[in-house]
Amino acid sequence: MMILAFIAALLPAFLLWLYIWKKDPQKEPTSQLVKAVLWGAVIIIPVGFLEVGIQNILFHGGKPSSIFDTTIEAFFVAALPEESFKLLVLWRFLKKNPYFDEHFDGIVYAVCIGLGFAAVENVFYIIAAEDWVTVAIARSLMAVPGHYAFAIMMGYYYSRYHFVDSSPKTAVCILLVPFLAHGIYDALAMSGLVDPTIGGVCFLILIYFCVKLHKKAKSKIIAQIERDNAERQFPS
Numbered sequence: 735m736m737i738l739a740f741i742a743a744l745l746p747a748f749l750l751w752l753y754i755w756k757k758d759p760q761k762e763p764t765s766q767l768v769k770a771v772l773w774g775a776v777i778i779i780p781v782g783f784l785e786v787g788i789q790n791i792l793f794h795g796g797k798p799s800s801i802f803d804t805t806i807e808a809f810f811v812a813a814l815p816e817e818s819f820k821l822l823v824l825w826r827f828l829k830k831n832p833y834f835d836e837h838f839d840g841i842v843y844a845v846c847i848g849l850g851f852a853a854v855e856n857v858f859y860i861i862a863a864e865d866w867v868t869v870a871i872a873r874s875l876m877a878v879p880g881h882y883a884f885a886i887m888m889g890y891y892y893s894r895y896h897f898v899d900s901s902p903k904t905a906v907c908i909l910l911v912p913f914l915a916h917g918i919y920d921a922l923a924m925s926g927l928v929d930p931t932i933g934g935v936c937f938l939i940l941i942y943f944c945v946k947l948h949k950k951a952k953s954k955i956i957a958q959i960e961r962d963n964a965e966r967q968f969p970s
Contacts (some may be wrong), residue, residue: 735862738864739860739861739870740801740857740860740861741875742858742860742867742870743856743857743859743860743861743870743955744853744854744857744880745874745962746852746856746873746874746878746881746964747849747850747856747878747882748849748853750845750849750878750879750882751771751845751846754841754842754845754887755767756954757838757955757959758837758838758842759959759962759963760836760838760962762833762839762843763833763843764943766843767842767843767846768835768909770823770827770843770847770850771812771846771848771849771850771853772844772850773825773827773845773847773851774820774823774848774849774851774852774924775851775853775854777820777822777823777851778848778851778854778855779858779903780819781815781816781819781851783792783935784819784822785815785918787809788810788815789807789809789811790828792807792810792811793807794935795953798924798928799928800928801925801929801932803928804921804924804925804927804928805811805921805924805925806830806922806948807920807922808917808918808919808921808923809913809917810918811919812916812917813913813914813916813917813920814868814913814917816851816908816916817888817912817913817916818830818909819849820844820847820884820885820888820912821888821892821908821909822839823846823847823872824843824844824888824889824892825892827843827847828840828843828892828896833902834896836962837893837894837897837898837958837962837965838893838896838955838958838959838962839889839893840870840889840892840896840958841885841886841889841890841893841895841954841955841958842889843889844885844886844888844889844892845882845885845886846904847883847885848882848884848885848888849878849882849945850882851881852877852878852881853878853882853883854873855877856870856873856877859873859877860873869920869970876923876944878941879944879948880916880919880946880947882951882952883915883944883948883950884915884916884929885953886914886954887911887912887915887950887951887954888908888909888912888949890954890957890958891904891907891908891911892905893958894906915947918943919940919943919944919947921936921938922937922940922943923936923937924937932940
């Protein structure tokens with residue numbers, strides 16, 4: 735049973751990674767992809783300690799008791815530490831990487847890091863759950879694809895800053911866009927912990943938000959692939 739739970743935890747991340755890998759016209763070296771995934775997995779340790787520390791500071795060891803509290807927790811206990819560490823690893827990984835030579839590469843490596851993190855996080859949630867099947871299904875449909883979409887946004891703006899527009903506005907978007915998307919996602923998802931009625935309404939909003947988020951992520955994928963194809967056909 736434990737093996738099935740472990741497979742269920744890792745499979746969503748693997749399938750999303752496979753989708754991005756197949757989309758890449760110029761495949762990145764396998765060693766680089768594996769390294770990026772492992773870095774994403776490893777940062778869950780410092781992120782976990784940081785989240786516990788921030789939560790203790792904000793809530794003095796207790797749990798959120800209002801919608802305001804869960805919103806603060808969503809943005810500043812979960813979204814900010816997680817997306818900041820993902821960006822730190824992405825920057826460190828691509829800083830002098832000779833394989834980072836196309837627009838789509840930013841998305842590829844950001845997704846590797848994001849899904850590495852999401853896979854380990856998913857293992858912890860599913861292994862700890864009494865009803866691991868329900869948790870595995872729910873997280874495979876929502877949480878893991880969420881990390882995937884946040885990573886696409888981060889990778890898109892990272893490549894845009896590196897190759898196209900090194901303005902302060904684009905630089906800010908590298909972290910701000912995934913941070914806001916992650917915070918909104920978690921705030922809507924966590925609202926039911928303190929108010930089931932509001933939580934039910936927020937869940938419907940969350941589904942709509944996820945649909946729009948993934949449409950936006952898909953458009954970013956298409957835009958970067960088309961830009962790379964155009965530059966290969968008409969090099970400057």
